[in-house]
Amino acid sequence: MTISRGPQAFPRSEYLRRLDLVKSDMVQRNIETLVVSNQHDITYLTGYTALSSYVPQALVVSTYEEEPTFILRRMDAPAAIHQCFMERDKIIAYPEALIGNPEMDGYDAAIHYLNDSTTGSLGIGIDQYNLSTATMEKFRTRLPNARIQDCTKAVTWIRGVKSDLEIEIMREAAAISDAAILRAAEVIRPGVREADAAAEIAATLIRGANGKSGTGIQGISLCSSPRTGTCHISWSEDVFRHGSQVNLEIGGSRHGYCAGLMRTYSIGTPSDRLRRVHEIELAGLEAALESVRPGATCSDVANAFDRAIEREGLKKESRCGYAHGIGWTEPTASLKDGDYTELKPNMTFHLMLGNWIDEDFGYALSETIRVTESGVEVLTTAPRKIFEI
Amino acid sequence: MTISRGPQAFPRSEYLRRLDLVKSDMVQRNIETLVVSNQHDITYLTGYTALSSYVPQALVVSTYEEEPTFILRRMDAPAAIHQCFMERDKIIAYPEALIGNPEMDGYDAAIHYLNDSTTGSLGIGIDQYNLSTATMEKFRTRLPNARIQDCTKAVTWIRGVKSDLEIEIMREAAAISDAAILRAAEVIRPGVREADAAAEIAATLIRGANGKSGTGIQGISLCSSPRTGTCHISWSEDVFRHGSQVNLEIGGSRHGYCAGLMRTYSIGTPSDRLRRVHEIELAGLEAALESVRPGATCSDVANAFDRAIEREGLKKESRCGYAHGIGWTEPTASLKDGDYTELKPNMTFHLMLGNWIDEDFGYALSETIRVTESGVEVLTTAPRKIFEI
Numbered sequence: 001m002t003i004s005r006g007p008q009a010f011p012r013s014e015y016l017r018r019l020d021l022v023k024s025d026m027v028q029r030n031i032e033t034l035v036v037s038n039q040h041d042i043t044y045l046t047g048y049t050a051l052s053s054y055v056p057q058a059l060v061v062s063t064y065e066e067e068p069t070f071i072l073r074r075m076d077a078p079a080a081i082h083q084c085f086m087e088r089d090k091i092i093a094y095p096e097a098l099i100g101n102p103e104m105d106g107y108d109a110a111i112h113y114l115n116d117s118t119t120g121s122l123g124i125g126i127d128q129y130n131l132s133t134a135t136m137e138k139f140r141t142r143l144p145n146a147r148i149q150d151c152t153k154a155v156t157w158i159r160g161v162k163s164d165l166e167i168e169i170m171r172e173a174a175a176i177s178d179a180a181i182l183r184a185a186e187v188i189r190p191g192v193r194e195a196d197a198a199a200e201i202a203a204t205l206i207r208g209a210n211g212k213s214g215t216g217i218q219g220i221s222l223c224s225s226p227r228t229g230t231c232h233i234s235w236s237e238d239v240f241r242h243g244s245q246v247n248l249e250i251g252g253s254r255h256g257y258c259a260g261l262m263r264t265y266s267i268g269t270p271s272d273r274l275r276r277v278h279e280i281e282l283a284g285l286e287a288a289l290e291s292v293r294p295g296a297t298c299s300d301v302a303n304a305f306d307r308a309i310e311r312e313g314l315k316k317e318s319r320c321g322y323a324h325g326i327g328w329t330e331p332t333a334s335l336k337d338g339d340y341t342e343l344k345p346n347m348t349f350h351l352m353l354g355n356w357i358d359e360d361f362g363y364a365l366s367e368t369i370r371v372t373e374s375g376v377e378v379l380t381t382a383p384r385k386i387f388e389i
Numbered sequence: 390m391t392i393s394r395g396p397q398a399f400p401r402s403e404y405l406r407r408l409d410l411v412k413s414d415m416v417q418r419n420i421e422t423l424v425v426s427n428q429h430d431i432t433y434l435t436g437y438t439a440l441s442s443y444v445p446q447a448l449v450v451s452t453y454e455e456e457p458t459f460i461l462r463r464m465d466a467p468a469a470i471h472q473c474f475m476e477r478d479k480i481i482a483y484p485e486a487l488i489g490n491p492e493m494d495g496y497d498a499a500i501h502y503l504n505d506s507t508t509g510s511l512g513i514g515i516d517q518y519n520l521s522t523a524t525m526e527k528f529r530t531r532l533p534n535a536r537i538q539d540c541t542k543a544v545t546w547i548r549g550v551k552s553d554l555e556i557e558i559m560r561e562a563a564a565i566s567d568a569a570i571l572r573a574a575e576v577i578r579p580g581v582r583e584a585d586a587a588a589e590i591a592a593t594l595i596r597g598a599n600g601k602s603g604t605g606i607q608g609i610s611l612c613s614s615p616r617t618g619t620c621h622i623s624w625s626e627d628v629f630r631h632g633s634q635v636n637l638e639i640g641g642s643r644h645g646y647c648a649g650l651m652r653t654y655s656i657g658t659p660s661d662r663l664r665r666v667h668e669i670e671l672a673g674l675e676a677a678l679e680s681v682r683p684g685a686t687c688s689d690v691a692n693a694f695d696r697a698i699e700r701e702g703l704k705k706e707s708r709c710g711y712a713h714g715i716g717w718t719e720p721t722a723s724l725k726d727g728d729y730t731e732l733k734p735n736m737t738f739h740l741m742l743g744n745w746i747d748e749d750f751g752y753a754l755s756e757t758i759r760v761t762e763s764g765v766e767v768l769t770t771a772p773r774k775i776f777e778i
Contacts, residue, residue, distance in 0.1 A: 003618055003748040007626065050621040051608045054718055075707050078748045079619035096707040100723030132517055133525045134541075152523075195602030199595035202606060203588035206624075213584030216623050217591060217606060219440045229392055230468035232439040234605050235595075237396070318464050318485040329443055334489030359392040359467045 006082045008047060009255035014165050015085045016066065018045055021158050023063050031123035031149055034061040035110065035139075036068075037130050040327035041155040043256040046070060046086065049216065050079040055099060056106030056135075060113065071110045073099060107135050111142045125151030129331070157332050160323050162346045166257065167370055167379075170325065170348060172212045174259035174368050174379035176252025179209040181263050181382040184250075188265050188389055190242045194235035198222055205252055214253050218328060221249040229359045243268050247364035249354070256326045260350040261380045262366035265387040277314065277363045278386050281353050284309040285365065285384065288320060288335075288351060292369065292376035298339040305353070306337065316355045324350035324368060347371045348379075395471045397436060398644035403554050404474045405455065407434055410547050412452050420512035420538055423450040424499065424528075425457075426519050429716035430544040432645040435459060435475065438605065439468040444488060445495030445524075449502065460499045462488060496524050500531045514540030518720070546721050549712050551735045555646065556759055556768075559714065559737060561601045563648035563757050563768035565641025568598040570652050570771040573639075577654050577778055579631045583624035587611055594641055603642045607717060610638040618748045632657050636753035638743070645715045649739040650769045651755035654776040666703065666752045667775050670742050673698040674754065674773065677709060677724075677740060681758065681765035687728040694742070695726065705744045713739035713757060736760045737768075 022045065026034055036042055039053035045068055046059060057072040067086040077093035084091065094109035114124065124146045128136055140148055162170070183204040187197040198220055206214045222235040225244040240246070246265040251258040266274065287308035291301045305320045321335035325348050333341040335349060351369050356362035365384065370377045411434065415423055425431055428442035434457055435448065446461040456475040466482035473480065483498035503513065513535045517525055529537060551559070572593040576586040587609055595603045611624040614633040629635070635654040640647040655663065676697035680690045694709045710724035714737050722730035724738060740758050745751035754773065759766045 001747050001749060003615060006616070049623070050619065051610070051623075052621045075620055075745055078745065079616075079622050081748065082616060082619060083622070100708055100711065100720075100725055100728065128521055128523070131521065133520070133522045134517070136522045193602060195595055195597060195604075199592035202595055203592040206584055206588035206591055208584060213582065213624075213626055215584075215626065217609070220606070221440065226392060227395070227468075227471060230439065230471060231464055232441045233468050233472070234438070234440075235602075237602055237604065319489055322489065331443075336489055339489065356464055356467065358390050359470065360390060 003078045003082050008085060009169060010047065010165055012085050014163060015045065015047065017163065018159070019061065019068065022061055022155055025154060025158060026061070026063055026125065029125060029149060029151065031125040031151070032063050033114065033122060034125040034151060034154065036061065036127055036155055038127055038156065040256070041127065041159065042070070043326050044155065044159045046084040048080055048083045049256045050076055050083065052076040052079070058107065058110035060110065069113065071106065071113055073106060107138060111139060114143060121145040123147040123149060125149045125154065127154060128152045153332060156330055159326065160330060160332050160347055161344050162325060162348055164346070166325070167346060167348070169254050169257045170259055170368065171379055172210070173252040173254040173257050174381070175209040176205060176212070176214050176254070177250060177259045177261035177368070177380055178382045180204040180250045180252065181248065181261055184248055185265065185387040185389070188240055188246055188267065190240050190267055193239050194222060194224060195237065197240070198235040201250060205250060208252070212254065215255055216253040218251040218253055218258055223247045223362070226360050228362045229356050231354055231356055231362065240267055245270070245274060247354070247362060249364060249366070251328065258328055259368040259379055260324060260328065260352065260366055261368065261382060262352065262354055262364035263382060263387060264364045265389055267389045270386050270388065274363065274386065277355065277357070280309050280312040280314045281355065281363060281365050282384060283312065285351070285353055285367070289369070289376050289378065292343060292371055293374060294343055294345055294371060296343050298333050298335050298341045298343070299337050302335045302337050302339070314355070316353070320353055321349045321351040324348050343371045345371055345373050392467045392471050397474060398558060399436065399554055401474050403552060404434065404436065406552065407548070408450065408457065411450055411544055414543060414547060415450070415452055415514065418514060418538060418540065420514040420540070421452050422503065422511060423514040423540060423543065425450065425516055425544055427516055427545065429645070430516065430548065431459070432715050433544065433548045435473040437469055437472045438645045439465055439472065441465040441468070447496065447499035449499065458502065460495065460502055462495060496527060500528060503532060510534040512536045512538060514538045514543065516543060517541045542721060545719055548715065549719060549721050549736055550733050551714060551737055553735070555714070556735060556737070558643050558646045559648055559757065560768055561599070562641040562643040562646050563770070564598040565594060565601070565603050565643070566639060566648045566650035566757070566769055567771045569593040569639045569641065570637065570650055573637055574654065574776040574778065577629055577635055577656065579629050579656055582628050583611060583613060584626065586629070587624040590639060594639060597641070601643065604644055605642040607640040607642055607647050612636045612751070615749050617751045618745050620743055620745055620751065629656055634663060636743070636751060638753060638755070640717065647717055648757040648768055649713060649717065649741065649755055650757065650771060651741065651743055651753035652771060652776060653753045654778055656778045659775050659777065663752065663775065666744065666746070669698050669701040669703045670744065670752060670754050671773060672701065674740070674742055674756070678758070678765050678767065681732060681760055682763060683732055683734050683760060685732050687722050687724050687730045687732070688726050691724045691726050691728070703744070705742070709742055710738045710740040713737050732760045734760055734762050
């Protein structure tokens with residue numbers, strides 16, 4: 001009648017280590033309780049990856065308790081018991097009556113829990129990143145004795161520095177990304193429907209690599225001529241054609257972690273323009289990689305890239321990367337001029353050199369990288385070339 | 390150097406019809422301007438489906454203008470020009486400097502546009518559903534002369550009633566869902582890795598049906614023994630086993646529209662308990678379908694289902710469905726006791742009879758349905774059986 005804990009991606013000690021980091025941060029912020037609502041932060045602190053964040057759910061971290069408490073919809077509680085590292089009494093299921101209910105929702109259940117525990121009158125930090133004005137108003141009104149503090153992205157910043165165990169999982173995801181990029185080179189053919197190629201790419205992302213399957217699926221961007229100036233659209237309903245270019249962005253997924261990877265394909269000989277852009281971007285990639293080391297800043301990496309390509313007459317308006325790990329983009333550090341976030345060992349980034357130069361012409365190249373003790377490790381290993389079909 | 394408009398899922402007249410509905414609603418609310426930030430509402434009003442909503446973007450509808458104005462990130466503007474029905478001067482690209490910038494973001498660009506147009510001093514409705522407290526504060530502070538009104542879910546409610554053209558697209562999505570459910574019955578086999586089956590299911594969802602490919606990919610829930618009491622998790626890293634049960638939830642996707650579908654599979658003869666639950670749920674499904682007609686309420690449908698299964702000794706705690714169309718769940722009407730939303734022709738629902746009875750035992754059955762002029766049409770057509778492997 002009960003569900004048991006399933007295989008865990010990380011040992012208990014790893015979650016306790018992460019929680020210690022969060023609790024130290026809480027002490028510095030002078031709060032005893034932290035309410036985490038971002039699904040990727042919840043994955044980081046518990047192991048939970050079920051697709052249930054379309055309804056309210058909240059993880060409550062207390063400096064007085066070793067394990068956090070997860071308040072979520074009754075329907076999803078068995079998945080939480082199965083996936084989370086905590087004991088089952090830390091999973092609190094709120095009733096289905098709070099779903100599709102204009103008067104009350106799952107955040108009311110979280111507030112009820114906070115009022116019921118001793119924490120209702122203490123300092124409560126809340127990550128407001130995903131919370132509407134109405135929800136925040138509810139927290140303030142119904143916790144009148146609490147000192148409520150804005151802790152937006154507090155956990156997101158902490159998870160920016162990975163452990164070696166997390167890096168290992170990201171390596172597994174990166175191997176899957178590599179496999180999908182290589183598979184794309186086999187299935188992109190003139191006359192083939194773009195959807196049929198996308199189907200094979202998606203299947204590869206799920207089948208995985210080295211005996212490790214993908215454990216989820218990220219969006220796939222497949223932007224072919226005349227759409228190579230776009231970056232976030234799916235495959236079209238058309239077939240691939242002779243002379244077309246294809247920009248592909250994919251990411252393998254392991255236990256919530258992903259590893260983004262972009263490559264450009266050319267059906268037939270690439271144009272001189274495309275080849276030239278590729279050479280310049282490759283030089284920019286090398287310059288960016290050489291600049292990555294602990295103590296350098298995100299801005300340093302962006303400047304190294306920008307200088308290298310601008311020397312050759314190319315510009316890229318968008319940032320050249322961002323913090324990357326659980327759930328694709330981590331909304332914290334950006335590899336852009338003026339972002340003085342200091343690089344630390346085991347920070348991971350999607351070094352994203354996609355360059356949408358004209359409305360109808362763009363180019364895709366990226367790697368998932370890790371800051372090491374002395375420099376950089378590139379986790380993705382697919383050939384850095386234009387794949388000629 | 391420019392990108393042209395691509396193939397459109399709907400004619401211009403269809404978007405203008407939708408906008409007329411929104412503008413009529415705006416007149417009733419006494420506002421001249423509406424700021425829409427929900428990505429699925431933007432899809433409804435423009436045709437845009439690119440995966441860019443992880444950064445701010447806003448669609449501004451004005452009662453003074455035929456076409457809405459779409460303010461989005463520069464990187465994504467070519468996709469908007471390609472996909473949206475509007476003329477290109479209605480696409481306003483904000484600079485990449487607003488990305489990863491702690492001081493200003495894309496909503497500042499939207500506010501700048503509102504202040505620049507004549508609407509800054511009029512009534513402005515804002516859908517706050519996805520907006521943080523900080524963003525709403527920005528709208529209030531930087532538009533001091535505007536009467537700001539909460540219009541949360543205003544467009545979402547309007548798009549609850551589909552046009553015949555939208556129903557046609559949902560039929561295409563439903564056919565893809567059917568194909569994936571049947572494909573699952575071919576690939577779920579003892580000894581096969583769950584991931585390999587999931588890969589084939591995902592590939593089918595993308596390849597599509599009847600010559601119409603899937604145009605995106607929705608999450609796949611594949612909950613096998615001992616996880617049939619969970620509902621929103623992915624496949625496991627294990628292989629299927631003799632005697633196992635598999636609950637599957639998938640949805641074909643066409644131009645942003647999806648059609649949810651759930652079925653249960655049994656590797657070997659289903660247990661007596663599973664067969665009994667299936668028979669009761671089938672009776673509940675028929676009772677629910679018989680109760681669907683214009684003028685009935687969501688509550689009536691839920692009560693018909695609940696009474697039918699409770700007569701046989703079964704209960705289902707969660708709602709038995711929800712409004713369904715663009716982007717899976719529409720956060721408006723629920724098929725639950727006490728939801729007195731009146732059914733109207735061409736409303737569409739995911740009639741979701743998944744029932745997670747014990748922590749370690751659940752059952753999956755659903756259909757995507759449409760309210761007709763006199764009753765109901767079931768858009769999904771996969772056999773309503775336990776698929777025995």
